[in-house]
Amino acid sequence: MIGSKDRARAAxxxxxxxxxxxxxxxxxxxxxVCKQGGAGAVLLxxxxxxxxxxxxxxxxxxxxxxFSPLEVAVLSAGSTAGSMPECFQQLAKTYERRxxxxxxxxxxxxxxxxxxxLAILLPNLSVIVTDGLLAYGLxxxxxxxxxxxxxxxxxxxxxxxxxxxxxxxxxxxxxxPLVGAVARKSSLAYGFGAxxxxxxxxxxxxxxxxxxxxxxxxxxxxxxxxxxxxSLRQDGSTVSAALSQESHNLPSWAVExxxxxxxxxxxxxxxxxxxxxxxxxxxxxxxxxxxVLGGVVFAFAAMAVAYKVISFFSGYADMINGLSK
Numbered sequence: 546m547i548g549s550k551d552r553a554r555a556a557x558x559x560x561x562x563x564x565x566x567x568x569x570x571x572x573x574x575x576x577x578v579c580k581q582g583g584a585g586a587v588l589l590x591x592x593x594x595x596x597x598x599x600x601x602x603x604x605x606x607x608x609x610x611x612f613s614p615l616e617v618a619v620l621s622a623g624s625t626a627g628s629m630p631e632c633f634q635q636l637a638k639t640y641e642r643r644x645x646x647x648x649x650x651x652x653x654x655x656x657x658x659x660x661x662x663l664a665i666l667l668p669n670l671s672v673i674v675t676d677g678l679l680a681y682g683l684x685x686x687x688x689x690x691x692x693x694x695x696x697x698x699x700x701x702x703x704x705x706x707x708x709x710x711x712x713x714x715x716x717x718x719x720x721x722p723l724v725g726a727v728a729r730k731s732s733l734a735y736g737f738g739a740x741x742x743x744x745x746x747x748x749x750x751x752x753x754x755x756x757x758x759x760x761x762x763x764x765x766x767x768x769x770x771x772x773x774x775x776s777l778r779q780d781g782s783t784v785s786a787a788l789s790q791e792s793h794n795l796p797s798w799a800v801e802x803x804x805x806x807x808x809x810x811x812x813x814x815x816x817x818x819x820x821x822x823x824x825x826x827x828x829x830x831x832x833x834x835x836x837v838l839g840g841v842v843f844a845f846a847a848m849a850v851a852y853k854v855i856s857f858f859s860g861y862a863d864m865i866n867g868l869s870k
Contacts, residue, residue: 546692548651549645550584555640557585562633572596587611589620614759615639615739622746635742646731646824653831657838664846665689705851715763723837727830729762733795734823736761736770750784751777769794783807799823 557578566573579586588611594604603621606612606679613622616636623632665688669779674679706714719725743753754774773787784798785807793799799819806815815866 548634548647550645551640551644555637555644557588558640560585560632562630562637564842565630565633571602571624582655607778615742618743618748618756619746620752622743622748625746628746632746634747639738639742642824646828649828650831653835654838657835657842660839660842660846661692664842666693668850668852669848691864714814715765717765719765723830723834727827729766730823730830732761732763733769733799734767734820734827737799737816737823738820740770741813741820744816750846754784754787762844766794784812784859796823796826 547613552820560578561571561574564577565571569577572827574595575589579590579593591611592605593608595608596602603626606617606620606624619632620629623629626734664787665685669684672684691845703714706717718728724811739760740753740757741797751774752768754777758767758770758774761770769788769791772791773784776782776787776790777784779800787804789800799822802815802819803812806812
């Protein structure tokens with residue numbers, strides 16, 4: 546199910562945060578989750594095994610499979626700073642937000658999907674009366690075959706490109722009207738969310754930017770964070786100065802907020818605000834996309850119904866004319 550992995554990961558981190566706050570040691574909290582089974586146990590068992598062998602937490606989580614670079618960086622910093630409960634809770638919120646965004650997108654796409662199916666099913670209902678169920682099945686099989694063929698072909702093509710040339714696929718995605726805007730905003734939100742989380746937990750800015758580039762879904766958008774990291778490494782500039790050099794790839798309001806945060810010493814808050822606003826703009830973009838798709842499907846359905854009605858009355862008129870001769 547869409548978002549189920551994110552919700553499971555959020556539940557695991559919520560449990561760990563609660564047990565840490567209740568006074569359990571980190572190892573006991575991890576062992577308790579492992580005993581429960583489920584997705585959390587699958588994630589934590591390799592980590593628990595290394596901790597039982599005497600490795601430090603930063604060493605163990607670096608070697609453990611299943612953890613993203615974002616999780617490794619945040620939890621390593623939290624272990625060093627002694628703020629593990631807070632890090633667990635922040636990661637839980639991050640994964641809850643990702644699951645909510647995915648479900649919101651799925652919910653918004655449900656209407657045009659339903660409308661598209663009805664546009665094929667309803668206009669052909671008269672075929673059942675005139676020619677029977679078999680003819681009706683054949684009548685709807687062709688449009689459904691074309692639609693699902695295009696979808697399956699697109700998914701398979703995207704998977705091939707994702708493996709062979711991910712940058713090309715990401716550029717194509719960003720060039721599609723409406724879809725590209727949503728993909729750009731959501732990827733920026735993902736990257737800034739990671740940067741905010743890392744920065745707030747004391748991860749060095751350079752490492753935070755590089756990690757944000759690693760976890761950003763779209764490789765073209767990820768280049769924004771990587772170039773900022775390169776600028777910091779080479780020129781020693783500030784985060785806001787480095788991001789301002791990417792003003793052609795970022796919304797102007799985001800650059801202004803980050804500049805203000807850098808001057809006032811509230812960069813952590815501004816990063817949160819930028820992430821939240823980008824999420825909102827991405828969701829608004831999905832809403833616009835759904836409205837356009839709904840309009841296109843509705844127009845298609847209206848034309849299909851009109852064609853059926855005109856065909857019926859045209860055939861009826863031809864029959865009357867034939868009888869009158």
